[in-house]
Amino acid sequence: MNKLKSKHLLGIKDLSIEEIELIFDTAKMFKEVLSRPIKKVPSLRHITIANIFFENSTRTKLSFELAEKRLSADIINFSSSLSSIIKGESLLDTINNILVMKVDMIVMRHPSAGAPHFISDKINASIINAGDGTHEHPTQALLDSFSIKEKLGSLKGKKIAIIGDILHSRVAISNIYSLQKLGAEVMLCGPKTLMPKFISEFGVMIENDIKKALKWCDVANVLRIQLERQEIKYFPSLREYSLYFGINKKLLDKINKDIIIMHPGPINRGIEISSDVADSKNSIILNQVENGVAIRMAVMYLLSLNNNQ
Amino acid sequence: MLKSKLFDKKRLDITINRLCHQLIENHSNFKDSLLIGLQPRGIFLQNRIIKTINKVLSIEVPSGYLDTTFYRDDFRTKEVPKAKETFMPYLVDNKNVIIIDDVLFTGRTVRSAMEGIMNFGRPNKIELLVLIDRKFSRHIPVEPTYYGRRINTLTSQKIIVNLTEQGFEKDNIWITNNE
Structure with missing residues (x-):
């Protein structure tokens, strides 16, 4: 197996053992990349990723952001406290407004369980669930x-x-x-x-x-x-x-x-x-943080193989 | 499917021997040299080269290996195999690097390999050694410094490399016509 079945990562529930093993094998290779003098590969240079966080996060957000940069993706960051959400914009409107700016992948954290699943049916971009309420991470x-x-x-x-x-x-x-x-x-x-x-x-x-x-x-x-x-x-x-x-x-x-x-x-x-x-x-505990970057690089790299918009 | 043999074991041994002597001519004691085999089959060729040089000079040639998957420009449009291991025990700063692969076709793998190598420092120079150079098929201006055999091929033709390291009984390299 060289590819994941879906272009989204919404939860572990939908992943097969083979897909989890593929992510691990790829993450192992990215971990080696992170030990090089230049810790960057050009794999995602065609891809724009939006990090959309409707909830506070330090580690996950930093880890995703660093993983995206190591993969050479262009990134935009969005957090709800600084956005038009407080002016009353709906989730789908917010996402669609971001997507017309030609975003290929969305990393989303949301306080409501199922929010990324709801969005994934309605858009072309890949969605990575960075935590939805008390559901999955x-x-x-x-x-x-x-x-x-x-x-x-x-x-x-x-x-x-x-x-x-x-x-x-x-x-x-x-x-x-x-x-x-x-x-x-x-x-x-x-x-x-x-x-x-x-x-x-x-x-x-x-x-x-x-x-x-x-x-x-x-x-x-x-x-x-x-x-x-x-x-x-x-x-x-x-x-x-x-x-x-x-x-x-x-x-x-x-x-x-x-x-x-x-x-x-x-x-x-x-x-x-x-x-x-x-x-x-x-x-x-610190190995977990270190491995987080490699795992997220692997997930984004593998999802990008299924994202040919 | 038409199939003709390019190398059998005897011919392969002679060619690898010759390539090793060409390397020794240019790199003498390999003090500032570094062999980098490309995953997957470049490594098999590299190991044979290291063994042969060791027999002639009784030295262990510095080496590593590289997987180019993350540097490829076609990974989203083509079926790309799973990423494999990279092992670079040395920095390439000021080294005379020799990239080793089995077949040179479009040149895209070598381009991505060069990009990968530059991530480990600034080499003094980069050379390229291939067993088979497929002429008239380049997409990128890349030429080998050393080659085992140079052949004219059509894009539709394929080179099949079967080495004992891959589990085959005998070394055989074929060119086939896909009809």
């Missing part, structure tokens, strides 16, 4: 799986615990799809109030005791408590959350097992994870 899941594969060689039979605020996490859902497709076992761990109602239908294990989850897993992917999405109180206090679900060195020492620590960022240090764990030798 495919490039994050790809870079997470890629980082685990890089560290452990394979995901087959590996035990991955996703710990924290599952209810508000698009990273968790995309990760479940990706990890299961690649043959890993997935456990979700967090307070009952932060566990979505029908999540067990995904075929994942649910655990409310962090010690048990850590004893079980090879990799702990720790998620951020998304206070900005929590309109009601899901737990009494951050201190209590940290006490029951925070990962610190003392806890890991008790378990006495080498567990790979991941976090999609941004980290609330001292809440879901302590600094000595986030910065420890078992942490691959």
Whole structure:
């Protein structure tokens, strides 16, 4: 397989194992490109990409922007707080106005689940979902799986615990799809109030005791408590959350097992994870950020092969 | 399909031997030289060249290999194979680089290879070694510095390279007419 089936990347759900492997193989080649004295290839010099962010982002936006520049694409950036959205323009109007400026690819983050799917039916450009509400965040899941594969060689039979605020996490859902497709076992761990109602239908294990989850897993992917999405109180206090679900060195020492620590960022240090764990030798948090650029280069490069407008 | 043989093992060995001696003539001890094989089949040819030079001079010639996929100008219009590995253990600054490939046809692969190589520094010069030079088919003014055999071909004809490194029983290189 040399190509992806679709010209959009809307979620991991629609990707086949072969497509995920193709993205990984291509990302590996781009990772080598990023270690060269000149870290740039001319592959996307014919392509214009719009980064449309209706929600705040630091890492994802920077990572996409850097990946686009490394591929020699022309880029325009758009964020909703500085745009006509606040004047009442609809999503489709905004997108169509950007597209008439001859944009070939759109990287979009939106607070509503399904927003990129809605747009993808109506336009010719390729769409990459950079996070839609609490639904999917495919490039994050790809870079997470890629980082685990890089560290452990394979995901087959590996035990991955996703710990924290599952209810508000698009990273968790995309990760479940990706990890299961690649043959890993997935456990979700967090307070009952932060566990979505029908999540067990995904075929994942649910655990409310962090010690048990850590004893079980090879990799702990720790998620951020998304206070900005929590309109009601899901737990009494951050201190209590940290006490029951925070990962610190003392806890890991008790378990006495080498567990790979991941976090999609941004980290609330001292809440879901302590600094000595986030910065420890078992942490691959910074590798995740580094791999993010290579994964996004691979996705955009492969989608451009299907984008002959 | 008409098929005629350009190389068998014996002829291939003689030609590679001759190419190696031409390289030794120009690069003597290969101190400032760097062989860069192009993925995929240029690497097989490069490895044979390195082995032969090693037999003659007892030196390990500095080498690397390059995949040109990300530098191609036709990757969106043509069926392009999956990107392969690049391995460049040396910077090319002030090196005399020799690009190695099996067949020179339109010259586009060599153009993209030169662009790729420039990303690893500024070479002193770049030479090109190919086993087969297909005359009258160039899209770009690229000529080989060393060639094994120069042949007249039609665009419709194809060169089939079967080497033992690819899993074939014997080395054979053919030219075919696609009727």
